[in-house]
Amino acid sequence: MSIDHDLSTDQLHRLLGLVDHDAGDDPFPVTGWDAVVWVVGNAAQTALHHRLVLGMELVAYSGPETGNADHHAYVLQAGHVRFVVTGGVDPASPLHDRHRLHGDGVADIALEVPDVDRCVAHARSAGATVLVEPHDVSDEHGTVRTAAIATYGDTRHTLVDRSRYDGPYLPGYIAANGPALATPAFQALDHVVGNVELGRMDEWVAFYTRVMGFTNMAEFVGADIATDYSALMSKVVASGDRRVKFPLNEPARGRRRSQIDEYLDFHAGPGVQHLALATDDILATVDALRARGIEFLPTPASYYSDPALRARIGDVRVDIEELAARGILVDRDEDGYLLQIFTRPVGDRPTVFFEFIERHGSLGFGKGNFKALFEAIEREQARRGNF
Ligand SMILES: [Fe+2]
Numbered sequence: 001m002s003i004d005h006d007l008s009t010d011q012l013h014r015l016l017g018l019v020d021h022d023a024g025d026d027p028f029p030v031t032g033w034d035a036v037v038w039v040v041g042n043a044a045q046t047a048l049h050h051r052l053v054l055g056m057e058l059v060a061y062s063g064p065e066t067g068n069a070d071h072h073a074y075v076l077q078a079g080h081v082r083f084v085v086t087g088g089v090d091p092a093s094p095l096h097d098r099h100r101l102h103g104d105g106v107a108d109i110a111l112e113v114p115d116v117d118r119c120v121a122h123a124r125s126a127g128a129t130v131l132v133e134p135h136d137v138s139d140e141h142g143t144v145r146t147a148a149i150a151t152y153g154d155t156r157h158t159l160v161d162r163s164r165y166d167g168p169y170l171p172g173y174i175a176a177n178g179p180a181l182a183t184p185a186f187q188a189l190d191h192v193v194g195n196v197e198l199g200r201m202d203e204w205v206a207f208y209t210r211v212m213g214f215t216n217m218a219e220f221v222g223a224d225i226a227t228d229y230s231a232l233m234s235k236v237v238a239s240g241d242r243r244v245k246f247p248l249n250e251p252a253r254g255r256r257r258s259q260i261d262e263y264l265d266f267h268a269g270p271g272v273q274h275l276a277l278a279t280d281d282i283l284a285t286v287d288a289l290r291a292r293g294i295e296f297l298p299t300p301a302s303y304y305s306d307p308a309l310r311a312r313i314g315d316v317r318v319d320i321e322e323l324a325a326r327g328i329l330v331d332r333d334e335d336g337y338l339l340q341i342f343t344r345p346v347g348d349r350p351t352v353f354f355e356f357i358e359r360h361g362s363l364g365f366g367k368g369n370f371k372a373l374f375e376a377i378e379r380e381q382a383r384r385g386n387f
Pocket of ligand 1: 191193274276355365
């Protein structure tokens with residue numbers, strides 16, 4: 001694979017579509033993603049999967065051997081992405097209760113902030129639920145200041161200031177030396193999508209703008225697209241420099257049952273639908289992951305043969321035939337284009353999945369692909385008998 005793992009700041013900006021931002025008057029400055037924390041049914045095997053298939057490195061660990069009798073927590077990294085996969089060890093662990101309800105999924109989208117107290121004070125005054133008050137946690141590597149606020153469903157945002165800490169993850173974790181067992185498949189986290197209940201998307205857009213000072217990005221999927229093709233409505237909020245982007249979906253009344261309704265049923269409520277991982281060589285990523293057994297959503301052949309596609313996307317860096325051979329989708333807007341592809345759900349329930357994305361100037365999320373994509377998703381949904 002030709003993926004470059006030592007990205008310059010400029011390259012990272014291009015990869016993620018970042019914009020300049022003055023944090024000075026930002027009421028809730030966010031520097032970036034800290035970690036995506038998952039609760040899964042078998043953290044030991046999920047961690048091994050991520051090393052073998054996603055090419056992540058195991059860098060830290062907490063569990064019975066470190067004095068944490070309740071659960072396993074494996075901290076995995078690839079490029080700028082950090083996942084923490086957790087699973088109950090003690091039969092009485094609350095993680096089992098969460099897993100019983102939601103299945104494998106994301107419990108916490110932790111964000112890196114330079115001033116935890118300022119963020120929490122602002123969030124509280126804007127009506128957010130503070131789940132964990134700001135406090136210090138320390139060990140021989142230094143001190144982390146952290147707090148947590150609630151977002152949609154049972155999801156939370158832990159806020160982390162690790163500027164005074166040089167340990168492998170957080171106090172309570174020991175360094176682990178678990179090399180990646182394959183070439184990393186991505187370099188950065190681009191966006192995390194939430195599915196919320198019917199009629200509540202605008203409430204959550206307002207939450208992120210009011211509580212976290214996020215801005216509403218231009219791209220949205222409204223009722224026009226929703227009813228015919230996607231049966232969902234979508235808006236996007238983002239942090240000041242767009243490092244952190246949160247598309248929010250709600251079900252819409254379509255011709256058939258919405259895929260968002262299916263998610264809400266099987267996840268037992270709102271939660272994270274997909275994580276988009278940025279790569280600078282999506283062809284290499286898809287080839288490698290497919291060789292390791294990852295299944296992607298098929299794209300109809302008609303998507304590539306449609307003359308409207310060539311007219312819509314213009315010149316992209318590879319031939320359409322190369323994209324067609326892999327099922328990679330293309331979208332273009334006034335700023336540039338993007339290449340993207342979606343996996344099947346990663347766990348046992350039809351809930352959370354991954355997207356891989358290669359941006360070339362476009363700040364969008366693939367709105368132009370909704371029709372093609374959702375036709376493909378609906379075929380999958382029908383195969384599961386939930387359509
Ligand atoms: Fe996406």
